[in-house]
Amino acid sequence: MKHDSANGAAVRQQFNIGICGMGTVGGGTFTLLQTKQAEITRRLGKTLKVTHVASRRQNPAFDTSSIRFSTDVFAVADDPAIDIVVEVMGGTEPALPLILRAIENGKHVVTANKALIAVHGNEIFAAAKRKGVTVAYESAVAGGIPIIKALREGLAANSIHWLAGIINGTGNFILTEMSLKGRSFPEVLQEAQALGYAEADPTFDVEGIDAAHKLTILAANAFGIALQFDKVYTEGISKLTIADVNYANELGYRIKHLGITRMTEKGIEMRVHPTLISTQRLIANVNGVMNAVVVKGDSVGSTLYYGAGAGAQATASSVVADLIDIVRSSGDGTAGNPGNVPSLAFNSLRNDIPILDIDDIECEYYLRIAAQDKIGVMAQISQVLMNHGINIEALIQKEPDHNATGEVVVPVVLLTGKVQERQMNKAISAIEALDQVVDKVTRIRVELFDGEGN
């Protein structure tokens, strides 16, 4: 631990992290903290440093040679140099006693362990409150989506009426394949297992137990109630037939495996089951392994949060966000330093990156060209675009029509490949100069983003 004693106050410059478990999430967290150390310091004004790692055996994929390594995870909880313990082993043993030991030793804890929080969270949070430490668990629900933060902070002015989420990516992958490709449950499950989306024993995912763990945590945060996993009604998707999926589609619905919790006059609903949702809803169109949660608050109305619900990097994204939050909220004890979030996200702003002129951007384009109804006009337009190195990705040529000045024109509508705006401007000028082209060319930019789904 380094201290900066300017002004007589002890300002912590480094926080030491211990990681327990070096599987998918542990490895992802370790890598993220290594590769992003400089950028995290730029955000935080302080350094997060992994100084101790524990796992049953050393994982050769990660170079831990310069830091302390233990096969006993309790060595991390007992390490006096460690400020924050990251528990990413999963399961109850030894995760529960480990977290309680870390708390007892006055350390903050970050965990991705949804089952542990859902079932033992009340005990864990009570222990943390007694010791005045934080146990953070953003990564336990919906992976990289900051949904716990939204519920506890962003929507803190709201009474939550209900929330509903696709909170198990495996189940959503299976239902998406059934719905869009007409494949059967057993067939898709087998593929999900081959792809590594589903465990050899898929019970936790397809019977809704994993979703029930997450719903327990969401409901507690939505309504300010204790965690009550044993009261969640849970029904899986393994009995869904392709006939029902198809009939639902025909009626204008998708079947999704939802976790739903709602405050009613009589009490709180907590339930996980296959659910028909109108295709008009955004959440009905969340496909593949992605997660999404809709939250209805009395002030804000409906809000939706969408993203990756699992995976090493997305989960590590939330683990590290929790670490940053803990350091920000632990403050310095120095006057005039509330120790919180910088106004523009970073402590020091970069002034070395130019803002590009619109001529320098690259994207795809939609063009609408009004041409005279003569043979060869398409060939001329194509030639101009080719001369400027621009591909045509799609094209519609319509029946002749009258333009604003009464001339008979053929609307030519096309989508181009990616090109720099400067080059596109030249091509448009050349097209407008063609004898057979009347009016100005209409140009609208197209965004394919990264070509990813959703």
Place this chain on the structure above:
Amino acid sequence: MKHDSANGAAVRQQFNIGICGMGTVGGGTFTLLQTKQAEITRRLGKTLKVTHVASRRQNPAFDTSSIRFSTDVFAVADDPAIDIVVEVMGGTEPALPLILRAIENGKHVVTANKALIAVHGNEIFAAAKRKGVTVAYESAVAGGIPIIKALREGLAANSIHWLAGIINGTGNFILTEMSLKGRSFPEVLQEAQALGYAEADPTFDVEGIDAAHKLTILAANAFGIALQFDKVYTEGISKLTIADVNYANELGYRIKHLGITRMTEKGIEMRVHPTLISTQRLIANVNGVMNAVVVKGDSVGSTLYYGAGAGAQATASSVVADLIDIVRSSGDGTAGNPGNVPSLAFNSLRNDIPILDIDDIECEYYLRIAAQDKIGVMAQISQVLMNHGINIEALIQKEPDHNATGEVVVPVVLLTGKVQERQMNKAISAIEALDQVVDKVTRIRVELFDGEGN
């Protein structure tokens, strides 16, 4: 200001709020803080109390008789009893000097003023940093959606690659109407003005200036750069024709007015313009006055945040969330109290609300019934449902087919109205007892949420 001096430390129990401006957002914030005072205290462990309000004239819609009222907003900034000044007047004069005066007086500031932050934020944040106070502005971008929090905190472990948002509700309402109903821009604009979605002078909304203000703020937070409003390329939607909207639809795209910022090797793109987006994308399906922002981070991948971008209540939701954040992060100075967010959102959990049994929930249902191919079977099923007070909302009766045991059956598929699960179970038993019904009834719950769009 009340202090609790237990343990010798001064623990603040009440924070005094001054509101400058009692228009739509100011009135919404005032009302929210009044009606939710008890619940906010339950979250925060401290009380937020409006003790001073300033506006040009007293608004009879709000009872401010028991608190201090000024026509001069600077009286709030100079009021020694005020801890946090809420600026919800809009414009630059007197908002800018007011905020600077409040900062100079050591007060925290919450503002919903996007134009002011986009254009004068660098100066405001520098002043706040010098004085060690917070200037919070979640409500300035995308209303009730906690997008600033997501960028600065939830995604803090990510380098942001790009973000793209529908960040002007008026423009999105107009484009949605054009796209889904084939109406022209001038016609829809007129309706938007009649509905109060668009100002008498709609330039800020339809020419993209409002979106450019918000994009400026999002880009600064995404990349850690200064606010640079003058460098945003801005193109409006007023020249879009219904022909282009229809051709885009035909090609599988929607036209949305997007704010886009992207980190490239050569520099940062910042641009607002009409954009074609594939209908496969969630954001292409964000309709009406709603806002949504997609953020692509290197660890988390794509995440999306959706909700109301404007309106008194949604904006007030973010203003009050900022107030809660400021109080949480200002801490107590007491040991073992990092002053941050409770583990389950509230400081004291409620144990007086029962969790409902699944039999007690109410929802709509999808039923699939395998019936013998005989006259009168539909009449019998309808009769049973009617006897149990259950409406049929939709029905498909299919051609006869063979079931698993080789029997010829007619699949009857129907959607019911809302009914308690206990009652539905009775109805299903009665249907299964009918002579002409073979196999068990398949039952899947339907969620209409609140019947709202998206």
